[in-house]
Amino acid sequence: MKLLILDRDGTLNRSRDDYVASPDEWEALPGALEAVARLNQGGWRVVLATNQSGIGRGLFDMASLNAIHAKMHRQLAAVGARVDAVFFCPHAPDEACACRKPLPGLFTQIGERFGVSPASVPAAGNALRHVKAAAAAGCPPHLLLTGQSEHLRGRVGHGTNTDLAALAPDLPPGTHTHDDLGAFADWLLAQPTT
Template structure:
């Protein structure tokens, strides 16, 4: 199974320090939805693993999160793309759960859902915590320089990132890289 795991905020959509709390606030990053559709058209399954601590902090309800995801899925469908699943952690940072990245619980749930080991599965995020969680289950880490990743543009990555992290300008550049690598391998 060809699987890619994506973070949401800062990777697929514009992030906000005030959290994305409604469908009106959710805006895709330029080219991100098109990039997911290109992955789908190349036979890749795409799932999202996202911390949504705004739920645990009481900033929005599950119904608003569902509305956000419905908007994202509809805009993606309009481009001929899809997400196979969305996994999210609803906890606040001090809840000490196992699913909030940098813990690996969301990734473990994905592996269990699909009945696969995640060794070598590309995982894309905009922060060290996304990639630390991914590497803990054997995923291949990819950083995008959007969202929180923007702070690393033009600078070497700090030691908080896994050593084997590959850096891309944005999600579209990651997809270009992955599809080119796949073509070379065939």
């Protein structure tokens, strides 16, 4: 099975300074839904791993999160795309859970649920905490230069490079960079299959 893990906010949809707390606030990034469709057509199953501490902080509830994801699924379906599952951490930062990224709990849960080795599951996101969690779980990490990492666009090359290590020294070794989800999809689909 070809499985990959994506972050949500800043990767699939626009980030906000606060939280995406309602369906009206969820807005797909240009080309992101179509990138998921291309990945699906290439045989990839896509799963999301996302921190949603707004629940633990009391800023929105499960009904709102479900409504956001229902909108996301409808928009994905409209372009022939799908996300197979959404794994999320609802805890506030002070709750000391094992699933809040940068801890690898969500990635471990995904591996167990789908019965795959993390080493075969690429993970892409725009935030340092996502790539750190991916690497800690053993997934090949990919940083998208969108959302929280958009400031790095044009300042680093593509692939793995020393420029990135100088600008973002906390990134796990071997992290690949891509301009956005579409560029990551193009890269992944161009890799030889084993």
